[in-house]
Every structure is written in C-alpha cells, then in structure tokens.
Amino acid sequence: MSDELPLDPDRNTESEPLSRAIGERYLTYALSTIMNRALPDARDGLKPVHRRILYAMRELRLSPTGAFRKSAKITGDVMGNYHPHGDAAIYDAMARLAQDFAMRYPLVDGQGNFGNIDGDNPAASRYTEARLAMASEALMEGLAEDSVDFRPNYDGTLTEPVVLPSAFPNLLANGASGIAVGMATNIPPHNLHEVIDACLHLIKMPEARDDTLAGLIKGPDFPTGGVLVESAESIAETYRTGRGAFRLRAKWEQEDLGRGQWQVVVTEIPYQVQKSKLIERLAELIQTKKIPILADVRDESAEDVRIVLEPRARSVDPEQLMAALFRVSDLEIRFNLNMNVLIDGRVPKVCSLKEVLRAFLDHRxxxxxxxxxxxxxxxxxxxxxxxxxxxxxxxxxxxxxxxxxxxxxxxxxxxxxxxxxxxxxxxxxxxxxxxxxxxxxxxxxxxxxxxxxxxxxxxxxxxxxxxxxxxxxxxxxxxxxxxxxxxxxQRRTLIGDAVEVEPIDMEAMIEREPLTVILSKMGWIRAMKGHQALDAEVKFKDGDGPGLAQHAETIDKLMIYASNGRFYTLPANNLPGGRGMGEPLRLMIDLPNEAEVIAMFPWREGERYLVASKAGDGFIVSAADILAQTKSGKQVLNGEALLIRPVSGDHVVTVGQNRKLLVFPLDELPEMARGKGVRLQKFKDGDLSDAAFITLADGLRWQESGGRTRTEPDLTEWLGKRASAGRMAPRGFPRDNKFN
Structure with missing residues (x-):
C-alpha cells in the first residue's frame, strides 16, 4: 500500500499554462503529420504507408513474375507488422498504387476491380489480389545489401527501411499529394525518360541552370493524357520556384458525320477528373441552357474514353464550342504544383526542380x-x-x-x-x-x-x-x-499552345421566345411560355398566392429588386418552366430571409431608375449600375428600400404617409451608382408612401376606387423645392396614398 500514490489531487497534479500545454501537444501532432503521414521523402518519393506496403509485399515474396495474393492478406500484414492504422486507409493507399489512371508508373500489379476513371471505388479487399509491379522492383533493388538504414517497427519486433534505394526518381515520375498541418504538397507525375535525361545532365553539369533542366523535362506527363496549354516560360518559372500551376485541357477531335454534320469526341480528360461527374456537369449545362450551342452529351466509353458532344447547329464553330466548355466545366483544370517534400526524411522544404533531382542523385x-x-x-x-x-x-x-x-x-x-x-x-x-x-x-x-x-x-x-x-x-x-x-x-500528355478563341455571344445563341415570369407571394418563381395576361388565374401551392408577374423574353436578364437595397440578376432562359409550381427564388440568389422582393423587371440598356427608401431618401441610378454578376447581388441603395420607378417626364411627385404631396423638378435629383441618396420630401411624422414621374403640363392623374380616372391639371399649389414638406393631397386622392 505504501507504493500507491496518495489520493490527494494537489500532490498528484502538475500545473502548467494552458497555452504551453496545448502548444506542445499540437506541435507534436503537427510534426507527426508532417513527417509520418502527409509529405513524401524526396529520395524515394514515398510516404510511410506506401513504403510499408511495398516492403510488406516484398517480404511476402510477391514478385512481378510470381503469384498474386489476396489484398486482405497484404493489408493485414502491413497493419499488423508495420502500419498500425485502419485497414481501409491501407487498402485505399494500395489500390491507388495499382490504378493506371492515377499512377503514371503503377507500383502494384492488381487483379480484380481496383476502381475506374468514372470514380467508382475498388472492390472489397477480400475480392481483389495484388503483387508487386516491375517499377517496385527497381525501387527496392539492393535493399538486402545494406543500401539504406533500417529502424524498428512500431512495437520493436521487426525492422523496416527508413527509405527505399529507389533506382529512379519516383517523386517526379509518379508525383505525390498530401495535406499536413500548416503545409501541403502537390506534385504531378512526369515522364520517366525525360526525368532521367535531366538527371544525366545534372550528373554531367552539376551547376546546370533550372531553365536547362526545364527544357529537358517538358512538363508533367499525366497518366490520363490531356493537353498541357502552358507557355515554356511559365513552366520553367514554376519549376524554378517549386510553386505554380499548369493548365490542362481534355484532348478532343472533330468527327465528320457526313452531309455537313459533325460532332466533337473527347478522347482524354484531365488528370483526377471523374468522368461520371464531368458528364453530369455537361448535362447540367445543357439542361440549364448555360451553353445553348450544346445540344447533347453521350458517354460511349469502353476501355478507352469517348465522350460525344453534339452541337445544336452545324454552323457552330467547334473551337468556340470547346472554348466555352473549357471555361465552365472540368474539361479544363488548373493543376497546382507545390513541391513541398522532406529533405533527407527530416526537413520539409519547398524545392525547385534542381533541388529535388539533386536530393535523389545524392541518395543514389x-x-x-x-x-x-x-x-x-x-x-x-x-x-x-x-x-x-x-x-x-x-x-x-x-x-x-x-x-x-x-x-x-x-x-x-x-x-x-x-x-x-x-x-x-x-x-x-x-x-x-x-x-x-x-x-x-x-x-x-x-x-x-x-x-x-x-x-x-x-x-x-x-x-x-x-x-x-x-x-x-x-x-x-x-x-x-x-x-x-x-x-x-511514351509521353501521354501533349504540350500545346493555348490558342485564344473569340468568346461566343451566348445571348445571340439563345432562341428568342416570349415568357411570362410569375413570382408567388411565398417566393416561388417560374416562367410560362408566351405573353399571358398578367392577371390570369394560375395554380399555386397550398397557402401560396399571386405575387408579381412580368412579361419578358428568353434573351432578357431579369432584375430582382429587394427591400435590402440590392439588385439581383437572373437569366430569363434559366428560369424553371411553367408546368410545375416553379422553384424557390432564394435557391437561385442569396436573398436574406428578412428581405422582401419589391420589384421584378427585365433589364434594358440605357434605362434610368429612381430608387427610394422608406425614410424618404433616394437618387437616380442607371441600368449599367444595377446589373449584378454574382448570386449575392449588387448593393445600390443604403437603407430599407421602398420603391423603384423608371425615369420619365420632367417632374417628380412624392406623397408621404401624412398625405402631404410634393412636386419638384426631376433635375433636382442626383444620379449616383450607390449610396443613401438625398432627401425627397420632409416629414414631421411617418415615412414616404409613394413616388412617381409626371409631365407638369399634363397634370397629375390617379384612379379612384370605382375605376374612374381623375386629373389635377394645375399643380402650382404643390410645386416646391426638393426636401420641402409639401401640402395636403388634392380632394379625392386615394386613401392608400398610392399613385396607382
């Protein structure tokens, strides 16, 4: 009993500052992630899990010319002897080493379903079999000849190599990617012939310049091919700094169908792009009519890749069609290069191409x-x-x-x-x-x-x-x-020049048709074909009802003006059809829940509008200043918006909730792009109720409740300066204080 610790917490507890305790523990975790999980070794280009998989397969005598073994057996040996982590993670890592669409030079020879370029997962480890590939033999050549250091495994019962002898620069040949704590790496695969040529040149000329080495290594060589559209100067700069990006496009060709008909056939897609998701994206572009010149997409792939793109009309230029698709789909990607590797297995560093090759040669x-x-x-x-x-x-x-x-x-x-x-x-x-x-x-x-x-x-x-x-x-x-x-x-990724093609005027390709846009009281929007009566009866969801309706055309940009003072833009041809109840407007634009839609109208170039807030401030804004480019809209009026009116006539008439009416010249309103505006009318109590434009010589007209139109021809009594208080509205003016 005397050896037991006393139960007093004060005598059994060590105190230290929380910041230091957390800092030390997090630093330990970060170093473990960097050294033992995420970053590859510059010498053999492998992370610990990959190195342990290859070594365990060698210990199982799974030579390239020998028999296959169940992947479950290999995964079990790796987990039990060298890598005490999840078997699913180990199997996923091994499966990737066997995928010829992921590895430029596969290190594992797989038998069975190891996944495909569509993004399907490999079969369970009990169904697949594997053995070492020829490239792995080269990586481990001389391992039994004391060529590298060995260290104890996690429980000290066995030993494992610290690094593999690596007869070729696997880091560049197969690439690597990983995310550590505070740093990441992303290295594309390269052509082994070119990389070895660069190594031989560096042996002959130890002081060789990075530009010379970049001239020997033309650029990445991805297992899925594609076309690298990047200038030689840009590639050389990326290799010199160890950071940059490569623009990679799908490889395509025009296929003649006779009688003037043609189609585009994509035969190679960019690296790490899942074919099934790419086709889903292209189908979505067709459905939403974002690329109106594209009529159909079909996947006719077998062992090879064959994606067929049909144009809407044979007059379309295939170069322009592909240029449009490159901009909005993964038919073109940017592959980022971040050559962050472990030098001598200890020091993480962002290296240039020359430094990576030098680390490999010194290791050899x-x-x-x-x-x-x-x-x-x-x-x-x-x-x-x-x-x-x-x-x-x-x-x-x-x-x-x-x-x-x-x-x-x-x-x-x-x-x-x-x-x-x-x-x-x-x-x-x-x-x-x-x-x-x-x-x-x-x-x-x-x-x-x-x-x-x-x-x-x-x-x-x-x-x-x-x-x-x-x-x-x-x-x-x-x-x-x-x-x-x-x-x-042979090199698979072609090196090409990015030929800039004149962008297509998408609006010109949209078929012009009349639409009636309906926005319900609860915010569901739809576009019905044709110009129907704006007050026609339309079905709505239970509890919903009519809100706003507007005539437009498929080529229009539909403007939504909300009470938060923001304008939102929606292409009319992308609106849901009128057969159903439509879709919620808030899914299409980032409209806050507390904001209400004030107005809906088609955008017209050259138009000018009066925007006013409830507080009675406002200004004139041009159509060019309200067009929004993103879902979040464009802020124009600061304050709680009340109304928007197209500019006309020569005078402005305003009325407040106190029924006082004011008429002042239009030229007293400033034109602005954004802001609070100026005071339209002065109120002792209440806010602005309505505003309108009139021609002073024609007087003021309004509609009475019975449908009869009344006119006040002489407005001298209400004429004044902007920001005046005004006078009581004429007899018979609507009780709701609206000009109708």
Whole structure:
C-alpha cells in the first residue's frame, strides 16, 4: 500500500499554462503529420504507408513474375507488422498504387476491380489480389545489401527501411499529394525518360541552370493524357520556384458525320477528373441552357474514353464550342504544383526542380557507396574461405589424415597450416564431391574474379567521377526498361499552345421566345411560355398566392429588386418552366430571409431608375449600375428600400404617409451608382408612401376606387423645392396614398 500514490489531487497534479500545454501537444501532432503521414521523402518519393506496403509485399515474396495474393492478406500484414492504422486507409493507399489512371508508373500489379476513371471505388479487399509491379522492383533493388538504414517497427519486433534505394526518381515520375498541418504538397507525375535525361545532365553539369533542366523535362506527363496549354516560360518559372500551376485541357477531335454534320469526341480528360461527374456537369449545362450551342452529351466509353458532344447547329464553330466548355466545366483544370517534400526524411522544404533531382542523385550515390562496401565485405569473407580451400587442396592428403585420426582436427589444422577459424570450419564442412580434380581450377578462377571485382570497387570508391559514371549507367538501364523504347514510356500528355478563341455571344445563341415570369407571394418563381395576361388565374401551392408577374423574353436578364437595397440578376432562359409550381427564388440568389422582393423587371440598356427608401431618401441610378454578376447581388441603395420607378417626364411627385404631396423638378435629383441618396420630401411624422414621374403640363392623374380616372391639371399649389414638406393631397386622392 505504501507504493500507491496518495489520493490527494494537489500532490498528484502538475500545473502548467494552458497555452504551453496545448502548444506542445499540437506541435507534436503537427510534426507527426508532417513527417509520418502527409509529405513524401524526396529520395524515394514515398510516404510511410506506401513504403510499408511495398516492403510488406516484398517480404511476402510477391514478385512481378510470381503469384498474386489476396489484398486482405497484404493489408493485414502491413497493419499488423508495420502500419498500425485502419485497414481501409491501407487498402485505399494500395489500390491507388495499382490504378493506371492515377499512377503514371503503377507500383502494384492488381487483379480484380481496383476502381475506374468514372470514380467508382475498388472492390472489397477480400475480392481483389495484388503483387508487386516491375517499377517496385527497381525501387527496392539492393535493399538486402545494406543500401539504406533500417529502424524498428512500431512495437520493436521487426525492422523496416527508413527509405527505399529507389533506382529512379519516383517523386517526379509518379508525383505525390498530401495535406499536413500548416503545409501541403502537390506534385504531378512526369515522364520517366525525360526525368532521367535531366538527371544525366545534372550528373554531367552539376551547376546546370533550372531553365536547362526545364527544357529537358517538358512538363508533367499525366497518366490520363490531356493537353498541357502552358507557355515554356511559365513552366520553367514554376519549376524554378517549386510553386505554380499548369493548365490542362481534355484532348478532343472533330468527327465528320457526313452531309455537313459533325460532332466533337473527347478522347482524354484531365488528370483526377471523374468522368461520371464531368458528364453530369455537361448535362447540367445543357439542361440549364448555360451553353445553348450544346445540344447533347453521350458517354460511349469502353476501355478507352469517348465522350460525344453534339452541337445544336452545324454552323457552330467547334473551337468556340470547346472554348466555352473549357471555361465552365472540368474539361479544363488548373493543376497546382507545390513541391513541398522532406529533405533527407527530416526537413520539409519547398524545392525547385534542381533541388529535388539533386536530393535523389545524392541518395543514389550514398546507396552506391553502401552497396559497394557491403559487396567488399562479402568478397573479403569469400576470399578468406577460398584461400583456406586452396591450402587444403595443396595439402589434401595431410588434411584427410588429420580429419581421420586426430581427436581435435580443427586446432591441429589451425596450428599446422596457419588457418583461421572460418577457414577450418569451411574445410570441415566441405563435401567429398568437392574434392574432384577440376574443383581447384574453379576455385582459383573464382578467386581471381573476386580479386578483380574488389580492385574495381575500391577504385570506384576512391574516384568520385567513377561513382557518378556508375550511377549514370544504372539510370540508363532503368531508362531502357521504362523509357520511350517501351510502350508505356511514351509521353501521354501533349504540350500545346493555348490558342485564344473569340468568346461566343451566348445571348445571340439563345432562341428568342416570349415568357411570362410569375413570382408567388411565398417566393416561388417560374416562367410560362408566351405573353399571358398578367392577371390570369394560375395554380399555386397550398397557402401560396399571386405575387408579381412580368412579361419578358428568353434573351432578357431579369432584375430582382429587394427591400435590402440590392439588385439581383437572373437569366430569363434559366428560369424553371411553367408546368410545375416553379422553384424557390432564394435557391437561385442569396436573398436574406428578412428581405422582401419589391420589384421584378427585365433589364434594358440605357434605362434610368429612381430608387427610394422608406425614410424618404433616394437618387437616380442607371441600368449599367444595377446589373449584378454574382448570386449575392449588387448593393445600390443604403437603407430599407421602398420603391423603384423608371425615369420619365420632367417632374417628380412624392406623397408621404401624412398625405402631404410634393412636386419638384426631376433635375433636382442626383444620379449616383450607390449610396443613401438625398432627401425627397420632409416629414414631421411617418415615412414616404409613394413616388412617381409626371409631365407638369399634363397634370397629375390617379384612379379612384370605382375605376374612374381623375386629373389635377394645375399643380402650382404643390410645386416646391426638393426636401420641402409639401401640402395636403388634392380632394379625392386615394386613401392608400398610392399613385396607382
């Protein structure tokens, strides 16, 4: 009991500031994420999970020419021996290594459903099988020859490599992506032949400039192909800084159907774009008529990609059609480059192309030296045994006699012939078959060959130039295996120039048709074909009713003016049809719940409008200043908006809730783009009720409740300066204080 901690919390608790406690723990988590999860090593281009998968498959002897094993078995071994994380995460990482549309040079050879370019997930690990690919063999060549350091696994029962020997620059060949804490990486795949050419040039010219290396590596080479539309200067700058972006487009061609008909066929789509989602987006563009020149899209893909795009008319220019689609769909993407990698497995750094290649070459030199030293130790051990064999052959009869008659032949031979313990053990373990006559000749030949190999290795270790020459030879061997001479080594992503095509006037392509736009009291909007009577009976949802109605055309931009003083723009051709009840307006624009729609009208160039607030402030705004480009609209009037009126006539007439009416000249109103405006009429109590434009010579007209029109021809009594209080409205003026 005396060894137990006392129950007093004060004696068992250590205090420290919360900021320091949180900071230390979060820093530990951040370092773990950066070092052991998200960033690849510059030397072999792998994250720990990928490295452990490949090593575990090697331990299972899943060679490229051997049998396949269940993915569940591989995932289990990786999780149990090296990577104590979720099996789903490990399997997902392994499946990606086998996807030829994700990896430029797949590291795993998969058998079964490992997903597809449509975005479908791989089958469960119990259904699929895998083995190592040829590229993985090259990454792990020399692993058993002390070429890299090993460290204990998570529970200390096994060891795992810190980094792979990596016979080729896998970081650039296959790329990498990851998000750590406070930093991220995103490296595209490249053509291995070009990357090795750059390595060979850097070996020959250690001070080579980044621009020269960028000239050898033309740009990324994505497994899904596509066309890279980026200037050589931009690519070189991106490689020089380690940050930038590449513009990648789908590859397409025009297919002639005869009789003047044609269609566009997309044969390659950008990297990491899911084909199914791309087609959904194109279908949505057709449905919403955002690209009116596109009539239909079909997916005719089998093993290859074949997306058919049909134009609405054969007079359409295919270049303009594709230019429009590039702007609004993932047929063109920007792939961001962020070459943030771990240098020597420890230091995260955003590297240039030259720094990444240098890190790989320095690693290859270290691997070469360590393998050479390992081989020298093996040669020394073998030469020691061969010398003992040769001594035994020269004194064969005496050796046999010692073995037959001496009680301790080992010590006798060591004393009589000057042999070492290793040599005597080898002689005693020799089989009788080895005593044949030709064996001595073979032993001498083997000794001579080993001596020559030892001299060659020692000479190489003493000469740095010879080391780089050997590395260059090894890289050339890898280039012969995976370079352009192989079918898979040909460049897939074309390098092209971005030809700027004149944008299509989309409005000109919209078929002009009359519409009647109806906005219900609860904010549901729809567009019915034709110009129907604005007061015609229309069905609404239960509890809903008529709100606003407006005649328009499909080519119009519909303006929505709300009580928050903002204008919103909606293309009339994108409005939902009139067969149903429509759609909520608030799903189409960012209209706050507390804001109400005041007016709805088609935009007309050159028009001018009076906008006024409830407080009685207002100004004139031109049509060009109310057009909104985004869903959030455009703020024009500051304050709670009351009304909007198109400018006409030569005077403005206003009336307040106090029934006082004022007439003042139109030119006293300023024209502004945005603001609170100026005072229209002065009120002691109440707010502005209505405003209108009149021609002073024609007087003021209003409609009485019975439908009869009344006119006040002489407005001298109410004529005054803007911001005056006005006088009581004429007899018979509507009780609701509206000009109708």
């Amino acid at each position: 030199r270290e691997v070469l030296v360590r393998r050479a030293n390992f081989r020298l130790e093996k040669i020394a051990a073998r030469l020691e045994v061969l010398e003992g064999y040769l001594i035994a052959y020269l004194n064969l009869d005496r050796v046999i006699e010692i073995i037959r008659f001496e009680d301790d032949p080992k010590s006798v031979m060591m004393a009589e012939f000057g042999l070492t313990d290793v040599q005597v053990e080898a002689i005693l373990n020799m089989r009788l078959r080895a005593l044949r006559k030709l064996e001595e000749i073979e032993l001498r030949a083997e000794r001579d060959n080993l001596l020559a190999e030892r001299d060659g290795l020692q000479a190489m270790l003493a000469d740095e130039g010879a080391q780089w020459s050997r590395i260059a030879d090894q890289l050339k061997e890898v280039r012969n295996l995976f370079g352009k001479s192989a079918a898979e080594g």
